[in-house]
Amino acid sequence: MSKMAEPKIFVVIPAYNEEKTLAKVISELKSSGYCNIVLVDDGSQDNTSLIGLKNSIYTLRHLVNLGQGAALRTGILFALSQGADIIITFDADGQHQVSDIPKLVKPILQAGVDVSLGSRFCKGAVVENIPFSRRLFLKLGIIFTRIISGIKVTDTHNGLRALSRKAAQKINISLNGMAHASEILDEISKHKLSYVEVPVKIRYTEQSLKKGQSTLNAFKIATRVIIKKLLDW
Amino acid sequence: MNLFQLILVFVGLTLLVSSRILYSYKKITKSFLATLIFSSLIMLIVGSFPEITSFFSIVLGIGRGADAVVYLSIIFLFFMQIKINLRLTELEHKLSKFVQNLALENAKIPKRKKTKKK
Numbered sequence: 001m002s003k004m005a006e007p008k009i010f011v012v013i014p015a016y017n018e019e020k021t022l023a024k025v026i027s028e029l030k031s032s033g034y035c036n037i038v039l040v041d042d043g044s045q046d047n048t049s050l051i052g053l054k055n056s057i058y059t060l061r062h063l064v065n066l067g068q069g070a071a072l073r074t075g076i077l078f079a080l081s082q083g084a085d086i087i088i089t090f091d092a093d094g095q096h097q098v099s100d101i102p103k104l105v106k107p108i109l110q111a112g113v114d115v116s117l118g119s120r121f122c123k124g125a126v127v128e129n130i131p132f133s134r135r136l137f138l139k140l141g142i143i144f145t146r147i148i149s150g151i152k153v154t155d156t157h158n159g160l161r162a163l164s165r166k167a168a169q170k171i172n173i174s175l176n177g178m179a180h181a182s183e184i185l186d187e188i189s190k191h192k193l194s195y196v197e198v199p200v201k202i203r204y205t206e207q208s209l210k211k212g213q214s215t216l217n218a219f220k221i222a223t224r225v226i227i228k229k230l231l232d233w
Numbered sequence: 234m235n236l237f238q239l240i241l242v243f244v245g246l247t248l249l250v251s252s253r254i255l256y257s258y259k260k261i262t263k264s265f266l267a268t269l270i271f272s273s274l275i276m277l278i279v280g281s282f283p284e285i286t287s288f289f290s291i292v293l294g295i296g297r298g299a300d301a302v303v304y305l306s307i308i309f310l311f312f313m314q315i316k317i318n319l320r321l322t323e324l325e326h327k328l329s330k331f332v333q334n335l336a337l338e339n340a341k342i343p344k345r346k347k348t349k350k351k
Contacts (some may be wrong), residue, residue, distance in 0.1 A: 060340045060341070073333065078337055176325070
């Protein structure tokens with residue numbers, strides 16, 4: 001990607017029952033000047049959509065809960081249709097920091113990188129309140145992804161990332177659930193997209209820990225990724 | 234005829250009759266009706282003439298006819314499981330596409346004042 005004078009940055013927030021934290025996340029994004037915010041309410045039973053509408057941001061709603069992967073796909077497709085140059089994926093539970101966005105955008109704008117991946121484990125990253133079990137499963141996820149995709153990253157399941165328009169057009173998220181994070185890395189490898197890891201700060205909140213992945217889910221994710229890989233093969 | 238044979242014949246007959254009724258009410262497709270009729274006929278034949286399974290046991294190299302029936306049933310159920318899973322995955326994809334298209338079509342786009350954008 002060539003250097004852009006004024007890139008259109010879109011922030012895509014997939015959300016499922018996030019009324020407690022969403023308003024604060026949107027407010028922080030807006031106060032930092034990000035006005036192209038796309039909220040994808042993934043069939044929430046609470047007032048998630050209403051918060052998006054009240055805050056005058058792009059609000060899309062899935063009639064039924066499909067999963068974070070599907071919500072991201074919808075959000076990315078919408079952002080592309082609105083002419084986005086760079087798409088940021090940002091969690092609604094408040095664990096990501098708005099101050100990390102410029103760090104993710106910089107390699108795309110200045111070095112023409114296709115994808116910037118946020119990492120909580122590379123040098124310079126900060127992780128607050130991460131439970132031991134979560135850290136262990138994330139580390140196992142890294143080994144798993146290295147075997148499956150052959151891509152060497154320090155954090156495979158970080159929802160904070162920036163995609164150039166080219167990358168967003170090429171990456172096809174077909175897995176609806178949380179397995180999309182591994183799938184994105186697989187797509188990066190498949191399409192030979194350039195990527196960098198950027199150290200980010202992750203703050204685990206009560207909400208993010210409550211909605212986190214269980215051990216059983218980790219196995220489900222691994223199974224889905226393996227099945228998809230076999231079907232593609 | 235022993236008790237197991239009687240049960241097999243009874244289940245086979247019930248399946249045969251109920252599949253016909255379900256088809257007449259358009260609850261099942263023609264191909265599924267054929268599968269049910271085929272399954273119920275196998276049950277009826279095996280229940281009425283259990284010695285026929287010896288033929289399969291000899292062909293497959295399995296000791297007893299009853300064992301051959303069990304093994305073949307496991308294989309059949311395994312393939313049915315795969316078929317159902319594939320069908321469910323296909324339906325999930327269709328539902329996802331439908332829900333996503335609907336979300337994109339009904340996207341709420343805010344009216345904004347002109348501000349400095351990033």
